[in-house]
Amino acid sequence: MNAPQQNATINHVDAVTVPVVLGDRSYDIIIGDKLIERAGAEIASRLGKIRVAVVTDENVAKHHLERLTASLAEAGIDATPIIVSAGEKSKAFATLETVTNAVLAARLERGDAIVALGGGVIGDLSGFVAGIVRRGMKFIQIPTSLLAQVDSSVGGKTGINTSHGKNLVGVFYQPQLVLADTGVLNTLSPREFRAGYAEVAKYGLIDRPDFFEWLEKNWSDVFAGGAARTHAIAESCRSKAAVVARDEREHGDRALLNLGHTFGHALETATNYDSSRLVHGEGVAIGMALAYRFSARMNLSSVEAAERVEAHLQAVGLPTKLSQVPGGLPDAESLMASIAQDKKVSRGALTFILTRGIGQSFIAKDVPHSAVLEFLKDSLNH
Structure with missing residues (x-):
């Protein structure tokens, strides 16, 4: 990837467009303020006056659904709202069936669109619906969480969870916008x-x-909003778009985007996707700290790099240790069982994203099961 262009000061907050280049499946990520008010015009200019189903959750609907449907109506786009329960537990077969039936009941056609208005849960669920109803409808992402804006809305991964693990059922399906x-x-x-x-x-x-x-x-400025926030989101999207353009279906280095996720997904499974105990980003934060500590333990990276990562995550208020998961965790063997179900496992061999230092992550295949197990045992005790 190209090195990011960093500015000492960023003094404008214009909308930024980041292209995702995938041939005839290419699309734009538009980043800026008040885009919900512009959504109808942006969609109509690309797809015409189609009909849409707006999939959202109860919390997001209260804040943003009325503005979005007004914007769509102004552009001549008829919208059917489909509101589901908020939280990770909506990424399930039962909700998939409910949303699918609602789309069919609205008599939407293949040329119509599913609009995901919400965070990562809504985006993943809605994209899966768009990918399978009528063997593929149009799909538009309007992510309303920071996590969704920089990660889950970009790249076409969709899916639901099962009792066996997170995101194990789904399809690759790119949005149009x-x-x-x-x-x-x-x-x-x-x-x-x-x-x-x-x-x-x-x-x-x-x-x-x-x-x-x-x-x-500059993290405090990112939290405060304005130009620094827009810059951080755009830089994150550029990074992900570059990886997705090279490796759309994760046969190669797209797996690097899973830094922290192998450990993090195991923690989410262990907490039964209970967002009161752990949300996805918190699991990733702990997972990244664990990946850096494990890399140092394997003499791949320095202890100082692990401490630097942990210090930054702690500074912004994120957890970095297994002991910080409320309600406790199962033993190391149980966590290993979840890791063994991870999608990056190939023929039983463990694959992790490890590091040789800050900004030097790599795909490590055939990581010894025994080394991970002993590391987890030690980490549970600290």
């Missing part, structure tokens, strides 16, 4: 915003050390 309205992030709780920030930090830790250093200096 992503509208990341930075203003809606002001309605997030501090906890939700921090959780999304974990994914922002991830991009610096993968292969953009200059970006991570910028975040260390």
Whole structure:
């Protein structure tokens, strides 16, 4: 990837467009304030006066649904709202069936669109619906959480969870457009915003050390909003778009985007996706700290790099230790069982994203089961 262009000061908050280049499946990510009010015009200019189903959750609907449907109506787009329960537990077969039936009942056609208005749960669920109803409808992402704006809305991964693990059932299905309205992030709780920030930090830790250093200096401005927030979101999207363009279906280095996720997904499974105990970004934060500590333990990276990562995540208020998961965790063997179900496991061999330092992550295959197990046992005791 190209090194990010860092500015000492960023003094404008214009909308930024980041292209995702995938041939005839290419699309734009538009990042800026008040994009929900512009959504109807942006969609109509690309897809015409189609009909849409707006999939959202109860919490997001209260804040943003009326503005979106008004914008769509102004552009001549008829919208059917479909409102589901908020939280990770809506990423399930039962909700998939409910939403699918609602789309069919609205008599939407293949040329019509599913609009995801919400965070990562809504985006993943809605994209899966769009990918399978009538063997593929149009799909538009309007992510309303920081995590969704910088990660889950970009790249076409969709799916639901099962009792066997997270995101194990789904399809790759690219949207036609992503509208990341930075203003809606002001309605997030501090906890939700921090959780999304974990994914922002991830991009610096993968292969953009200059970006991570910028975040260390400017994270409070990102939290405050304005130009720094727009810059951080755009830089994150550029990073992900570059990886997706090279490896759309995760046969190669797209797996780098899973830094922290192998450990994090196991923690989410262990807490039964209970968001009162752990949300996705918190699991990723702990997972990234564990990945750096495990890399140091395996003499791949320095202890100082692990301490630097942990210090930054702690500074913004994110958890970094297994002991910080409320309600406790199962034993190391149980966590290993969840890790063995991870999608990156191939023929039983463990694959982790490890690191040789800040911004020097790599795909480590055939990681010894015994080494991970002993590391987990030690980590549970600290």
